[in-house]
Amino acid sequence: MVKFVHLSPVVVVVLSIQYADTRNVALGKPAYQTDTYFDNVEYLSAERAVDGNTSADNSCSHTSSFDAVWSVDLGDIYQVSSVTIYNRNDQRARLQNVEVYLGVEKDGPYSLVGFHEGAVGASYTFTLPSYSQARYVNITRNPPYQQLTLCEVEVEGRKKGSTFAAYPMSKYQDNTPVVTHNNVRSPIGCAYACYSSPECRSTNYNAADLTCELLGTPLEEAEDASSEYTALKRIG
Numbered sequence: 206m207v208k209f210v211h212l213s214p215v216v217v218v219v220l221s222i223q224y225a226d227t228r229n230v231a232l233g234k235p236a237y238q239t240d241t242y243f244d245n246v247e248y249l250s251a252e253r254a255v256d257g258n259t260s261a262d263n264s265c266s267h268t269s270s271f272d273a274v275w276s277v278d279l280g281d282i283y284q285v286s287s288v289t290i291y292n293r294n295d296q297r298a299r300l301q302n303v304e305v306y307l308g309v310e311k312d313g314p315y316s317l318v319g320f321h322e323g324a325v326g327a328s329y330t331f332t333l334p335s336y337s338q339a340r341y342v343n344i345t346r347n348p349p350y351q352q353l354t355l356c357e358v359e360v361e362g363r364k365k366g367s368t369f370a371a372y373p374m375s376k377y378q379d380n381t382p383v384v385t386h387n388n389v390r391s392p393i394g395c396a397y398a399c400y401s402s403p404e405c406r407s408t409n410y411n412a413a414d415l416t417c418e419l420l421g422t423p424l425e426e427a428e429d430a431s432s433e434y435t436a437l438k439r440i441g
């Protein structure tokens with residue numbers, strides 16, 4: 206006897222978003238360093254290494270503490286393929302024996318993914334053998350040295366795609382949205398908006414007024430099938 210398993214009638218379509226192209230995911234992101242040289246002057250701050258300017262003369266971070274660490278928060282978890290560092294023109298020996306660490310959580314653990322022995326030239330690229338997940342990139346020197354100067358740090362990465370299930374709903378999920386987008390013309394557009402937001406876990410999409418609410422909570426059990434609204438849930 207054939208036994209039919211009752212599947213939820215509300216799942217109607219799966220939207221799949223694949224990997225995006227790689228790009229420099231460190232550009233303009235929050236950066237930190239142990240300390241900033243010369244009484245914390247702004248022009249030597251950690252952000253100078255992610256300002257998009259690879260100039261070797263006047264766009265560099267600079268510390269003065271022993272065993273200094275420079276770090277960038279990518280803002281989300283990326284699949285990282287390489288890290289490129291740019292040195293200054295003079296005093297190049299200050300950027301030597303460089304270690305690169307990747308971490309998913311701010312407090313660690315961190316994995317050592319690259320080491321450059323000796324002084325770095327104008328630039329050097331640490332190419333990872335395979336994509337590695339990371340949100341935080343730390344750069345330091347081993348053995349420690351008094352200064353760490355980086356004119357630019359480029360982190361080549363891509364964001365992992367997501368798969369969404371779409372559910373017709375008779376009413377909205379009763380949660381306060383993180384943000385609401387207007388004039389979104391399809392559930393797919395709403396899925397892309399959710400995909401692009403690190404906080405988004407599910408959505409409310411209203412085809413009647415083209416609003417797309419991004420929710421920070423997972424989709425609860427769908428109550429019944431109706432096409433009035435569409436809820437989207439990350440399922441992968």
Ligand SMILES: [Ca+2]
Nearest residue numbers: 253258264356
């Ligand atoms: Ca720079």
